[in-house]
Amino acid sequence: MSPLRLRSWLSGLRPRLVASFAVVTILAAGAAAAAGYSIARTTILKGVQDQTVLQLRDQINIYLPTMTLPPSQAALDGFARSLTGDVVAVYQGASRSRTGIDLTSVPAQLRREVATSDRMRFMRVDEGGTPVFYAGIPIVMQGADGVVKPSGLEVYTRVSLTSQQAAIDELATWAWRTAALALPFAVALALLAARQVLRPVRALNTAAGQLGRGRLDVRLQVKGSDELAQLVTTFNNTAAELERTVGTLQSMEADARRFVADVSHELRTPLAAMNAVTDVLDEDAGQLPPDTAVAARLVSSETRRLTRLVQDLVEISRFDAGRAELRLEEVDLATAITDSLTARGWTPGVDLRTELPPGIFATLDRRRLDLVVANLVGNALRHGAPPVEVRLRVEGGDIVLEVTDHGPGIREDMLTQVFDRFTKADTARARSEGSGLGLSLARENARLHGGDILAANTGSGARFTLRLPRYHRIKELR
Amino acid sequence: MAVVLLVEDDAAVREGLELALRRQGHVVHAAGSGELGLEILAANQPDIVVLDLMLPGIDGFETCRRIRAGGDLPIIMLTARSDDFDIVAGLEAGADDYVGKPVEPRVLDARIRAVLRRVGSERADDKSGPETHGDLLIDRAAMQVSKRGRTVSLTPTELKLLLELSRTPGQVYSRQQILSAVWDHDYLGDSRLVDACVQRLRSKIEDVPAKPVYVVTVRGFGYRFGRP
Numbered sequence: 001m002s003p004l005r006l007r008s009w010l011s012g013l014r015p016r017l018v019a020s021f022a023v024v025t026i027l028a029a030g031a032a033a034a035a036g037y038s039i040a041r042t043t044i045l046k047g048v049q050d051q052t053v054l055q056l057r058d059q060i061n062i063y064l065p066t067m068t069l070p071p072s073q074a075a076l077d078g079f080a081r082s083l084t085g086d087v088v089a090v091y092q093g094a095s096r097s098r099t100g101i102d103l104t105s106v107p108a109q110l111r112r113e114v115a116t117s118d119r120m121r122f123m124r125v126d127e128g129g130t131p132v133f134y135a136g137i138p139i140v141m142q143g144a145d146g147v148v149k150p151s152g153l154e155v156y157t158r159v160s161l162t163s164q165q166a167a168i169d170e171l172a173t174w175a176w177r178t179a180a181l182a183l184p185f186a187v188a189l190a191l192l193a194a195r196q197v198l199r200p201v202r203a204l205n206t207a208a209g210q211l212g213r214g215r216l217d218v219r220l221q222v223k224g225s226d227e228l229a230q231l232v233t234t235f236n237n238t239a240a241e242l243e244r245t246v247g248t249l250q251s252m253e254a255d256a257r258r259f260v261a262d263v264s265h266e267l268r269t270p271l272a273a274m275n276a277v278t279d280v281l282d283e284d285a286g287q288l289p290p291d292t293a294v295a296a297r298l299v300s301s302e303t304r305r306l307t308r309l310v311q312d313l314v315e316i317s318r319f320d321a322g323r324a325e326l327r328l329e330e331v332d333l334a335t336a337i338t339d340s341l342t343a344r345g346w347t348p349g350v351d352l353r354t355e356l357p358p359g360i361f362a363t364l365d366r367r368r369l370d371l372v373v374a375n376l377v378g379n380a381l382r383h384g385a386p387p388v389e390v391r392l393r394v395e396g397g398d399i400v401l402e403v404t405d406h407g408p409g410i411r412e413d414m415l416t417q418v419f420d421r422f423t424k425a426d427t428a429r430a431r432s433e434g435s436g437l438g439l440s441l442a443r444e445n446a447r448l449h450g451g452d453i454l455a456a457n458t459g460s461g462a463r464f465t466l467r468l469p470r471y472h473r474i475k476e477l478r
Numbered sequence: 479m480a481v482v483l484l485v486e487d488d489a490a491v492r493e494g495l496e497l498a499l500r501r502q503g504h505v506v507h508a509a510g511s512g513e514l515g516l517e518i519l520a521a522n523q524p525d526i527v528v529l530d531l532m533l534p535g536i537d538g539f540e541t542c543r544r545i546r547a548g549g550d551l552p553i554i555m556l557t558a559r560s561d562d563f564d565i566v567a568g569l570e571a572g573a574d575d576y577v578g579k580p581v582e583p584r585v586l587d588a589r590i591r592a593v594l595r596r597v598g599s600e601r602a603d604d605k606s607g608p609e610t611h612g613d614l615l616i617d618r619a620a621m622q623v624s625k626r627g628r629t630v631s632l633t634p635t636e637l638k639l640l641l642e643l644s645r646t647p648g649q650v651y652s653r654q655q656i657l658s659a660v661w662d663h664d665y666l667g668d669s670r671l672v673d674a675c676v677q678r679l680r681s682k683i684e685d686v687p688a689k690p691v692y693v694v695t696v697r698g699f700g701y702r703f704g705r706p
Contacts, residue, residue: 269490273490273494274494283501329653370665
């Protein structure tokens with residue numbers, strides 16, 4: 001996984017949910033373990049302390065009546081020996097029993113407290129990792145007068161808590177293990193929850209993507225009644241509304257286009273009749289009275305113009321209806337382009353210069369190529385100024401045909417509009433010889449081949465560049 | 479020049495074309511429907527039929543098939559829609575050529591003359607005797623083709639196509655070459671004319687049209703006359 005994808009994955013809902021669940025679980029389990037540990041530890045340690053202290057007190061109480069103050073060294077030793085454990089007996093801080101713990105190891109604070117107190121004191125200290133329990137007991141005596149007073153006799157004992165600590169440690173380990181065991185469950189639970197939330201979210205995401213790509217009929221099944229279900233319902237309603245609106249617009253546009261197609265078809269039959277007799281009018285005009293002759297010639301020429309316009313309309317409505325088809329064949333371009341030019345009476349010379357290298361073959365529709373060449377060159381001859389240059393070359397997998405004139409060029413703001421239907425590049429000339437559809441048709445034909453036509457200014461005229469893929473693979477066709 | 483049967487249902491178009499063709503020197507019999515056209519055909523024996531495809535009653539395709547069933551009269555169809563489907567269907571029904579509407583009378587006249595020329599062009603320059611190609615006997619001078627002694631009935635276009643291809647057996651002709659040689663079409667001739675005519679020719683001269691031995695397809699280029 002790349003760093004970027006990893007980052008986007010990490011910022012997703014699922015890892016966030018998993019992390020939240022894990023943190024909560026760790027905190028809860030940790031708190032429970034810590035509390036349990038603390039209580040258990042206190043209980044265990046207190047048990048040991050209480051036992052030690054009670055035992056000592058009982059033994060002291062038994063032995064004490066036999067003691068006289070100040071005690072002799074032997075008495076002190078005997079006293080200490082009579083007590084269970086590692087016990088030292090101290091008298092007035094100066095003499096001590098010969099057995100028992102080293103007094104210097106007893107915490108100074110404990111000794112101070114014992115010295116100033118009449119009650120038992122104890123303290124837990126850590127001696128190099130080993131927990132140790134020190135207890136100090138100041139011994140009080142009831143004097144003859146019945147008053148209880150410190151006897152100056154103190155007893156200290158030291159109990160190692162190693163085994164208890166081990167038990168406590170084991171407890172802690174188990175507490176942590178239990179907490180750790182809960183973690184996978186928490187993660188699994190988080191994944192499950194994430195799945196439940198994410199499944200509808202992902203379905204929505206896929207559906208929204210399809211909607212964006214134009215699949216307006218996409219709908220989702222509403223499950224449950226939570227916020228996600230509401231979101232799905234909203235999505236469905238939006239998609240339905242969008243589909244309805246787009247459907248209306250599309251049918252309106254289709255109606256408009258069909259109307260143009262129908263009108264063109266209807267116009268074609270009367271025009272066919274008129275077109276059939278234009279030659280008759282032209283041929284006989286010379287024998288008619290002058291006014292009638294002018295009228296006849298006008299009717300004849302305008303009928304031809306109208307016929308061309310209707311033919312172009314029919315042609316372009318075929319593109320609109322998606323019924324334009326390519327009839328591909330291997331074409332020798334230099335020959336085909338020369339044929340197109342000569343068929344229209346455009347012979348290379350001073351006004352028309354051609355640069356058509358022989359031997360360039362391409363797979364395309366001859367009729368459509370002819371139409372494009374005729375439109376581009378015709379347009380250059382009509383609107384530009386001579387010389388018009390027609391240049392053919394191969395560029396990578398494309399063939400490129402440039403038609404350049406030396407006229408005033410095209411206004412910059414018109415460069416993209418020249419291909420629009422009925423656009424007149426020169427508004428002063430309201431009517432031109434063309435139908436106003438020539439360049440639109442040329443571009444539709446180029447695009448049908450998977451190519452395009454671009455318009456540009458050279459600085460000394462306009463240039464139209466036709467680019468077509470040289471080898472059209474059949475399976476790429478619609 | 480020629481006796482033309484024009485079948486066109488729209489009165490104005492019919493009248494216009496009739497006038498234009500008459501001015502080109504043809505004798506024109508006009509009919510407003512396929513049925514009427516077939517009647518006139520029987521009575522007047524025209525040289526060629528110009529047939530609109532969109533007709534009331536029996537349509538152009540059916541009319542075309544019926545004319546074909548009765549003989550090898552050349553047929554040029556008028557396609558109101560230059561829809562490819564119509565053109566292919568018309569050619570399959572047996573039409574020799576087609577002209578898209580709106581019809582330019584000069585184009586129609588040129589096509590009529592080209593079709594009729596096919597009948598006459600061979601005789602003058604051919605003095606060789608009949609040739610034998612497998613089971614086929616081609617007599618250029620007599621404009622006759624027979625297979626195993628039985629005369630094969632071919633339309634002028636089919637005959638011309640066979641004569642052109644069989645002139646140099648084994649040589650490959652591109653569709654464009656065939657179009658200009660047989661149909662006299664310009665540089666934009668429709669290569670489907672060739673394919674449709676080849677299909678019809680095969681159905682008449684080949685033993686198994688799907689496995690031709692006389693008119694062989696050269697994939698990606700055109701056709702050649704085989705040596706069976």
